Amino acid sequence: MSSASATLAVWSSAWLAGTAAPDDVLDALAPWSEAHDVLAADDASAVATELPGPGAAPTSTAMLLAAVRRGAPRGQARVVLPAAGDVRGLPGPGPFSEEAMVAGEGVLFPDAGFGVVPAPIADGVVRWSVHAVPDPGPVPEYVPLNDAERELRAQVRNAAAALTDLGVARHRPGVREEIAAALRGRPQALWPAGMPPQALRVLQQADEVDAILSAAAGDEPGGALSATAAIARSDALRPIAAAVRVARRAAVAEAVRVLVSVPRH
Incomplete structure (x- = not known):
């Protein structure tokens, strides 16, 4: 996406x-x-x-x-x-x-x-x-794509743990199906034939984590979550969102670097 x-x-x-x-x-x-x-x-x-x-x-x-x-x-x-x-x-x-x-x-x-x-x-x-x-x-600042991907993978684990620790999955039992549906409903981006595979993989992983973040953020306080719990949830998810942005920027930068270096025919 x-x-x-x-x-x-x-x-x-x-x-x-x-x-x-x-x-x-x-x-x-x-x-x-x-x-x-x-x-x-x-x-x-x-x-x-x-x-x-x-x-x-x-x-x-x-x-x-x-x-x-x-x-x-x-x-x-x-x-x-x-x-x-x-x-x-x-x-x-x-x-x-x-x-x-x-x-x-x-x-x-x-x-x-x-x-x-x-x-x-x-x-x-x-x-x-x-x-x-x-x-x-x-x-x-240049962020090597390997580093961005490694951090994103770590944040995938953190995001899954956050859903459990913050009680989102407990309050919304169908949240994982909701995440899968959200991913299916997003626009499917088109990329050039020469797009580097690692950049594609990182962009896909970033989309998956972003969908988890959206599901976690969608459980509003007032019912299942207290205001204090909502603040704790926001604090826990903030570094995950930052990792998504870093990964996307790094993947796009690498794609641009590779695509502009391809010899003209």
């Missing part, structure tokens, strides 16, 4: 490297929504990217790719997955960072000087808001 931003980061990087076609990028976004449109978030971003701004009719993701190509013909994309207390990868204070924090995701095109954030605006429609980001900030 991962995220729409991860999909765009991987596929657009492969396209810029010449290992994917623009239609491949657009097709890969289809599982996330029936329709996608693009609009610059403000007038300055519209001028910088040559995309329609506030008050104008939105354009297509094909035009977004054209803007990326104009800004950085051989650039690479970077996914950001921020959360409260975890701003790794964000360029610093500004509209892009603020909107990405709300959405929990976004894509930076550092060489092109802008970033995009997806958000649903209507049933079956996702809008990609484009923000000028003249200073993308430092490259995030």
